[in-house]
Amino acid sequence: MKAVLMSGLGGIEFLHIAEHPDPVMKEDELLVRVRATALNRADLLQRRGKHPPPKGVPDILGLEMAGEVASVGAACEGWARGDRVCALLPGAGYAELAAIPAGLAMRIPEDLSFEQAAAIPEVFLTAYQNLFNVARLGAGQTVLVHAGASGVGTAAIQLIREAGGSSLVTAGSTEKLARCAALGAIAGWNYKDGPFAPWVAEQTGGRGVDIVLDFVGAPYFEQNLQALAVDGRMVAIGTLGGADVGAFSLRTLMAKRLLIAGAGLRSMDTARKIALTRAFSVFALSRFADGRLVPIVDSVFDWHDVGDAHRQMESNANVGKIVLRVTG
Missing domain, CATH: 3.90.180.10 (Medium-chain alcohol dehydrogenases, catalytic domain)
Known part of the structure; x- marks a missing residue:
């Protein structure tokens, strides 16, 4: 061959x-x-x-x-x-x-x-595994999907919608955010406009999201913890921005009862x-x-x-x- x-x-x-x-x-x-x-x-x-x-x-x-x-x-x-x-x-x-x-x-x-x-196969199975089997997505829950216009991102938005959940997304252009909205995302944030955590707080009335799907890694780690609601779950799918997280306090994890998981199908x-x-x-x-x-x-x-x-x-x-x- x-x-x-x-x-x-x-x-x-x-x-x-x-x-x-x-x-x-x-x-x-x-x-x-x-x-x-x-x-x-x-x-x-x-x-x-x-x-x-x-x-x-x-x-x-x-x-x-x-x-x-x-x-x-x-x-x-x-x-x-x-x-x-x-x-x-x-x-x-x-x-x-x-x-x-x-x-x-x-x-x-x-x-x-x-x-x-x-x-x-790759993007939908990745999204399905991490939303349903790892993060235990349920109807009525809200998910922050980073890189919303990526392959996994576009798959995740649709799966969240079909499961009765809501998705907030980040992406790097107005066009990409519009495409995410067309797939069912309820709101989007252009990461070039600054930190996303305050925007998430605004969108959720200060509560935070139930789940974060993160492809970026270290640069988003602290903000992801801020963006999560009590009993929230974060799944690390990629490290596009770097893999090594600096010093951080465990108090946020304990106070919010957060769970952090890693992903990988291969x-x-x-x-x-x-x-x-x-x-x-x-x-x-x-x-x-x-x-x-x-x-x-x-x-x-x-x-x-x-x-x-x-x-x-x-x-x-x-x-x-x-x-x-x-x-x-």
């Missing part, structure tokens, strides 16, 4: 398409002909040598894909050649073929294209990923089918232009997902 390979670590100039051995399918797996994949921040880090793949996973970028089942393992039931599926991957999505445990496969709703379906074991995929599928696939949930695609690049796609993500200009169409 062909795949996007790296001739070195660093810039986009090291990305190129070349031949790579086909994946070896196990009896409980599906072999999928990949039609589209999508970019994630982890791809940029892996390209620079800062986020290596798990042990046993080829050093090929790509944490999700959509395509057609090409072969069905002997121990798999309910699948047939030609079935359209999308799935979360531990890596190696930028390739013509992918072998996946059958339990990770999600059927693509009829009206969605491969490009749209490729924009679902290191999660396969059994837990399968359970997550099943729960998400029950909640979400019918909603994708009838349009209540929508994968947000910023742009689609031919995979021969993978460097341009990475450059687009690095510019931080995208709203939603950047997708690669896998062509011959």
Whole structure:
């Protein structure tokens, strides 16, 4: 098969398409002909040598894909050649073929294209896991979503809305905030206008939010604690602004009874990923089918232009997902 390979670590100039051995399918797996994949921040880090793949996973970028089942393992039931599926991957999505445990496969709703379906697995499963399983989102609760126009952000806004909650968002432009509002965010703050904690207090009548989904890390840590209500929960999903938090007092955590959790799907074991995929599928696939949930695609690049796609993500200009169409 062909795949996007790296001739070195660093810039986009090291990305190129070349031949790579086909994946070896196990009896409980599906072999999928990949039609589209999508970019994630982890791809940029892996390209620079800062986020290596798990042990046993080829050093090929790509944490999700959509395509057609090409072969069905002997121990798999309910699948047939030609079935359209999308799935979360531990890596190696930028390739013509992918072998996946059958339990990770999600059927693509009829009206969605491969490009749209490729924009679902990583961001929606990340948002679902951290909102429902980690932060225990309930109806009537309010969530502060940082990087609201990102892939995970746009997924989270929709999931919060469908769960009967409300979302406040931060983003870096009026256009991005407007896109978040169109998806269901009740208010937005441009982080370039200054600290967000006073704005959160104003929006919540001084109460604070029940949950914070944070992609920024250290620079937002103190403000996140200020923004949380009593018994609030914060989930750290990314460290775009830095990972090392300086000295802070535990009194705020104790006084408010706050919980802080870390997130990460890539290191999660396969059994837990399968359970997550099943729960998400029950909640979400019918909603994708009838349009209540929508994968947000910023742009689609031919995979021969993978460097341009990475450059687009690095510019931080995208709203939603950047997708690669896998062509011959």
